[in-house]
Amino acid sequence: MTQHVKLTINGRPYEADVPSRLLLVHFIREVAGLTGTHIGCDTTSCGACTVLVNGTPAKSCTLFAVQTDGANISTVEGLEQGGTLHPIQEGFYEEHGLQCGFCTPGMMMTSIAFLQENPDPTDDEIRHAISGNLCRCTGYMQIVKAVQYAARKMRDEQATPNTADSSAATATEAEVIR
Amino acid sequence: MTTDAAAIGGMGHSVKRKEDARFLRGKGRYIDDIKLPGMLYMDIVRSPYAHANIKSIDASKALALPGVLAVITGKDLDAAGLAWMPTLMSDKQMVLPVDRVVYQAQEVAAVVATERYIAADGVALVEVDYEPLPPVIDPFKALEPDAPLVRPDREAQTNHIWHWESGDKARTDQLFNEAEVTVKEHIYLPRIHVSSIETCGCVASFDKVSGKLTVYMTTQAPHAIRTVYSLVTGIQEHKIRIVSPDIGGGFGGKVPVYPGYVIASVASIQTGLPVKWIEDRSENLQADSFARDYHITAELAAKNDGTMQALRVKTLADHGAFDAAANPSKFPAGLFSIITGSYRLDAAHVEVDGVYTNKPSGGVAYRCSFRVTEAVHTIERMVDTLAQKLQRDPAAVRMQNFIQPDAFPYKSATGWEYDSGNYPAALQKAMEKIDYAGLRREQAEKRARGELMGIGISTFTEIVGAGPSHTFDILGIKMFDSCEIRVHPTGSAIVRIGVQTQGQGHETTFAQIVAEELGLPVENITVEHGDTDTAPYGLGTYASRSTPTAGAATAVAARKIRDKAKKLAGHLLEVSPDDVEWVDYHFQVKGVPGRSVTMKDIAFAAYTNFPPDLEAGLEAVDYYDPPNLTFPFGAYICVVDIDRGTGMVKIRRFVAVDDCGNIINPMIVDGQIHGGLTMGMAPALFEAITYDENGNMQQSNFMDYLLPTAMETPVWETDKTTTPSPHHPFGAKGVGESATVGAPPAIANAVVDALSHLGVTHLDIPITPWKVYQILQEHGAAES
Amino acid sequence: MHFEGTQQIKASQRAIFEFLLDPNKVASCAPGFISMEILAPDHFKPTIGIGVGAVKAKFTLDVQLQDVREPTHAAMKGHGVAAGSAVDMVASVDLSPVSDAETTMNWIADVTVSGTIASVGARLLDSTAQKQITKFFDCFRQKLEQPAQ
């Protein structure tokens, strides 16, 4: 059976008649064509498919698209704003928080939602927050550092909203955007 | 142009990774991200039985489903001569069975449909009539005379595959007969699965007009696959293009050729449309190749003063239904004979017997060089067993028996020539870093109070960089590797290599090698790989071989360019090339620092202003055949605490001192070691694949196969010593797998150490809480 | 998995034996019974939903009666494949009269589950199978005793 589903993904509307059984991750990847969200385990164990549904991290392979009809979805593709990387992206880059990159989008989406709740976390709190996201490459250490990097940067931005971290950020941009 | 070392970003710099730019934005291009016009989807029917005859396959209901275009069976493939394919170990393997299945979840048929969901529905509609046969799951039972035959297709009507041995049996036996002290343990290393977070898959696209087959594939070795494809199908090799796009982790699991790749290719040839096949996690866990399943009996002979003399090892290797291990051809058990480890031994003898069982193919790697983890685990456990028997400190026994730094190159008792090493220095560093003496004092105090803590050491020697063509080949293809460099007129370059990254950061590290050798900034160097139409022939990335082989080729190719550049420099500086020297990333007239040219100047000249006796251009290719393997090593110390009420083991500290020779990128090396340590801990404490008596795999998804999360993973404390490889062009050794190899025995040794006062001498991994608790209970040491 | 049990049934040996040879009656006791196709008196194909609660897979079993020794013994062999799983079972029943109106029924069942259900459901398989099989034979007693009441 098909159902009309309308989603806003990264601020852009998408709508389609889709089978009821279409998984949210397949809506995002196949209907919206946003392939940054990955599928790793199929059983809600690994978190590679994590996106934000109305700001809340969700494993998009364990939701049907119809369940989220009308929702605001955020994926990795929406993190960069106006050519500026999100602090979490910058953190993963600076701290070598990724290797094969497959778990990275889900890991970042989880971390962003976590940092909104807890802007100044301990390492243990970060480990707890990302415990629904499996990474096979990094051993998690650099991911924890990456999230701490982002936390610092987000706190700094909060404290001085108008002064973008000039030199370091620019250098990073030059390096990353290629 | 800069000649500032930091701006160049050559050897030893923690250059941030080039590949991150796309991954951080969700712009990576993994297999499932590839969508070609008109693409079809394939899904696979799999056997519920571990062993059964196939009486019939009825595809009519599936074919009646709108959107299903084809159902491919073994009979279809058989007609094309493709029902069987060769494995990388010179065995053969079913692509699709014609009359019988030999392991649970084996591919039985494939459904091709217009959509992924329809293909899945089609799979459920294919009716297969099976006649169950008794399976043989235990490799010891497989060798009994009345055991069910796994492979009646073979000439030899037995489940025994091969026998392989190494070392001097007579001398070893003699030393054992005369030994003052011997120790013996049975060690089982269970089946485990690499479980990269991306599963395997491909998009096969056959162009009927050109007759060219392009396959985008999750493979760690695209060139080898192309050659195998050509040999199997008869399609000329230039009409086959294998592209390995971004790979979401490999760890050895993406080396073999899986039936799905071949069936999808046939499906594309049949339909004339691109066909995508992506495994789900259960398929990946149940049917892709496995590591280990080694049943080892090890004995160590020594003098009463702790001097180790001889090692004797007998092993049964369960390879499942097909011998699909990716080993160098001459080594059926891989590099298992590195088993003498970091120690001087007068003699050793190692025997391995390969056995067929009704399980999927075993014997691939789990982030380790061919069978090295098994070898290291054995010797590192045996050294501890000896120390325990002699009531000596395990660190002291190691120090006493290490091959000494001045003994290199060292010929091991099984014939390997170790290139370099300094084992005492690494262990000393680890002991100081973790305060070994302090930990032993703490342990004694805690033991007196009834608390359980253990300290475990592993001082391993790896063997990587396969390998020298005189010894190493896969299906006859020598295991050299390659690099091609082209310097563009304006001073940037493209580097193409025969190895393939799966997260190791080749796009960055290989650019750094070239930056170092040519003095071009790393940001101006592009690294390309994974496409057999453009990359030079190479054997791929596994067994920590990329830096030792292709890395060496890259340095040598760059040096060829520098040799030519020197001539151009002489031309530009109007002196004889003999009067030009390479200093701080530029050429200068000897003794005249002011008169110099940069590589950028030279690159431009190579296309605009070259002397008449020189060809235009600035490029080079190198196929590097290493003279020997490299032998990275390390000293790991692990501290565990054990909960007496539950048997739970918690890693409190883990210090890893690694020596991989000269380092290209310290940041990336650290990352490789963190990941390796985590994948070493995983099988030590969590992961194992088991089968019930009917051959049903019991861990067929991530709910049951326990990959550690950030919560179970400790903070790794890493450090290094540097002992360059004397034969590698820039003294590197390879590092991707050292930690996976070195970590498990450190953890196992720590747990045994915590329980040693109860008389425990060995525990098989994974060390589950119930194994520990049972021991505590038996000895009245459990919390009551 | 091997299961066995005993039922004291307040019915004659003959009545029970007749019941056992009637595929419709036997199948009606199968947990999750959906439909039945009878190919021959001793060969039939019931479709049943095997599982508990919402966790269920639909199997069409191919059942063959075997070794029928009136009025004391009957056996059946069943086999079915579905959803990546397979079920194979052999069950036998032995009847011995206690009186004209009461019979002891000893039953044995050997069940092999293969594939997805065996892999995923291992932790619940044994207890679930035990319960369903016990229910199956318990149902015989209930149905046979009903008309007598």
Next chain:
Amino acid sequence: MIPDDFTYAAPTNLPQVWDLLRQHEGDAKILAGGQSHIPLMKLRLASPAYLIDLRNVPGLTTLAERDGSLIIGAMVTETTLERSPLVRQRYAGIYDASAVVADPIVRNFATVGGNVAHADPANDHPAMLLALRANVTLQGSRGSRTMSLDDFMVDTFETALQGDEVLSEIRVPSPPPQSGSAYIKLERKVGDYAIAAVGAAVTLENGVCSRVGIGLTNVGPKAIRATQAETFLTGKQPDDASIRETARLAADAAQPTTDLHGPADYKRAMVQTLTARVLRLAVQRATAGGGQ
């Protein structure tokens, strides 16, 4: 992994839900978060023809203390529970349990009602709620009824839900002064099911336990209330000896089987270890924070 096709409905009130359940009796399944059920559907071990999502039904997300009970609406997510100061302060055992259900992301969509109604013996809430003497409210077209959780949990994946009934809320009696509860789960890694887990609730009066609740997770066909252990400790001081004996009796109540989560006798032993630990924690909480 692709599930079978189904028809989806997201009704906006309970009567519509009942209608759908009646229309598709036996083929319909309630979706209350789906974090356990959707993986089963993807494995095709569950293939309901109709999926009735409760997300638009109002009144199922109450989380409040009212009339001497904590009311937990069936659609309250684990994350909501975990973050509720009320739950954390006054129903610490429920907080403990919600904090160890699966992993943090799953908890964002997993619901308490789903956790209880799925009736997987490995699910964490039922044992804790048994210890707390929770009741459940079932609403159907023929009216509403309340029953104890003991009566609700029938067997593995089986509950007392009849006909068109829906589990609408869980009611936990508010703890009297000097009460404490706790839940301890033994798991090998985050996201795994428990090897064993134990929930305990105690109320102290003059230093003795006036009320004791003990529930066991994943050591039987359903969550088990260790009644003999409860009875033993009731009226006794929670000293070392009585806690040990209670733990032993709780272990006796377990009906574990050997599986991937461990051998049966190990699980039984773990019930003993965990019961002792969780009781000490509950008593400590009762003593420390139970002044209300």
